[in-house]
Amino acid sequence: MTFDPRSFPEAAHEALSNPSLKGVLSRLKTHFALGRAIALSRYGDFEALREVGRAIRDRAIANLDTLLETFETSVTARGGHVHWARDAAEAREVIVGILREAGARTVTKGKSMVAEEIALNPCLEASGMIPVETDLGEYIIQLRKEPPSHLIAPAFHLHKEQVAETFREKHTTLDPARTLDERQALVAEARTMLRASFEAADAGITGANFLSAAEGAAVIVTNEGNGDLTRLLPRTHIVVTGIEKVVADLDEVAVLLRLLTRSATGQEISSYVSVMSGPREREADEGPTAFHVVLVDNGRSKLIGTEAQEVLRCIRCAACLNHCPIYGAVGGHAYGATYSGPIGAALNPGLLGVGIAHHHPNASTFCGRCAEICPVKIPLPKIMRHWRAKEYAEGLAPKASVMGLGLWAFAAKRPALYRVGTRIAARMLKALAGKRGTVRAFPLMQGWFAVRDFPAPKGRTFQELWRNR
């Protein structure tokens, strides 16, 4: 399988032909969407909360520069270090530099989509270090050398039987007689393996769900506790995250947490919420002695002031993936990018370029369900349309579709000509259908006829019948 956004149609086709994936994806509804619906029904006025969340995120993006400076000042005051990375290469360079200086070899990692975005693991390996993913899903896909297929459930594309197979293949110490039929057995097996890495780790890298400017704190939510072991046990802790994650203070974080966990997993709150605000203050304390935050831009700041700006509100809950019929049909890997589903379709053209990620915003029916459920009200279809318009304006849209649209629009702007055209079309399609009720094939619109017939017109248009009534 090639992992490239430009191969979306082929990858989607492959995904659609995978019966195992179909079974897994059918669980999106029961696993996530239902949980969210129940959590919302228990909350009360979730709509009002969404509006508060939207306002918090919009304020943050509008004041991004000053909030980030405040964040840096607060972190520095607590003895931490803030690093700025314009792009993925700079981010990798900064992180490798910190790790080299710390003499790190084993590096534990909490789940971070930004670390995926900047392709951190291959870089750490090339630098002679051993990155170990400690989130169960991330750990599984690291063993399988796969990218994550879902924002919050990276191994969602796998059945538990596939996970058991992976463990048997990769864990050389695993007793073949041991059963791995149950989820608990798989968790226990991963935990045994990870425990050694936690103890050996020289440095820990986590992401951040939010950054709080006033307190200089990074906040993560987890359900496995791996985040705390990753950040607290090693001497060096590095937070890597996007610049847009910052908000004013922890009060605002508290509001966003209510939105995030309910929208993501249907939980009122995740099992762990970790507030990470600097190195240990005294040698006798627990926690890292060095605390670094790497703030990654990588295309985000150039979205500010554009029609795509609202995509920066995202709090990465994955509700849009869980409710998207396209994601639900093809899964995350088909997108060939770190971010999949509606948020990927709205974000990837901005991060990767319209020419690279053009399929993502096009592969949408604009059904609008994503925008309807987004906890911070991102108008996802509107942003996808913006990218389509950019693709069209920059001459990147497929020639055939531009020509087809041009011809059609030429007629649609001339009602008299259009009426002649539709009269001909109505007659021709009826003739093609013959005695059948449908047209089975036609030289144009092959995509339509590949999977369905076209119900035959009656041979006369409404306009002509109306005039002759």
Next chain:
Amino acid sequence: MSGRPRVGLFVTCLVDLVRPQVGFAAVKLLEQAGCEAIVPDAQTCCGQPAWNSGADKHATAIARQVVDAFEGFDYVVVPSGSCAGTIKLHYPEVLKDDSAYLPRARALAAKTHELTAFLTDVRGMTSVRAKCAGRACYHDSCSSLREMGTRDQPRRLLHSVQGLSLSELTDREVCCGFGGLFSVKYPDISERMADDKIADVVATGAELLLGGDLGCLLHLAGRMEREGKPVRVRHVAEVLADMADEPALGEAEK
């Protein structure tokens, strides 16, 4: 002045080309609701295919043409949530840089309605004089549901149709996979979505699938014909106007 509101019927390009009966059914229903229905000549398409493709110049020109042709009516009624949504929600975006047309587009948007919502919400229609024996289910188009707020209106009217029993789909908020040019550009994803929707329809035991948007219906009927599924497909207006006598969509002439 007759006192009857003058309603401009935006018939939609698909009804015009494929299903004239829906246009006549809409006229009949509008007249039953005490309106005068007028069909302006200068209508082609609402321009949604251009707008959704990012071909903004084409969309702008077509939107201006629709504003010109329809702004003189008391109301504009559309037998499609999708085309109505384009006029009501998207024209003010399409024409946002056109200071002359923007206020006119907004005024047009304010008086544009999806057919069944207009009949019930604006004209207070609570029942229809129609018969149609059989078990039916109703497919909500995404734009009817989310852009136009049409949900209970067609069902309320359908409940008054003699002989018709109406069942509900399990996933009525899920898209059927039409999506305009999406159905042509990504046929195999569209196919999967159609098949999920069709399985939902078949599971209800309905022999008749009704809907307010011909786009979804052509897609679903075309797919069911290809797959040999026995469910008939009609636009809801045909049933409400007691004009469900023609062969259903994709059904051969008798």
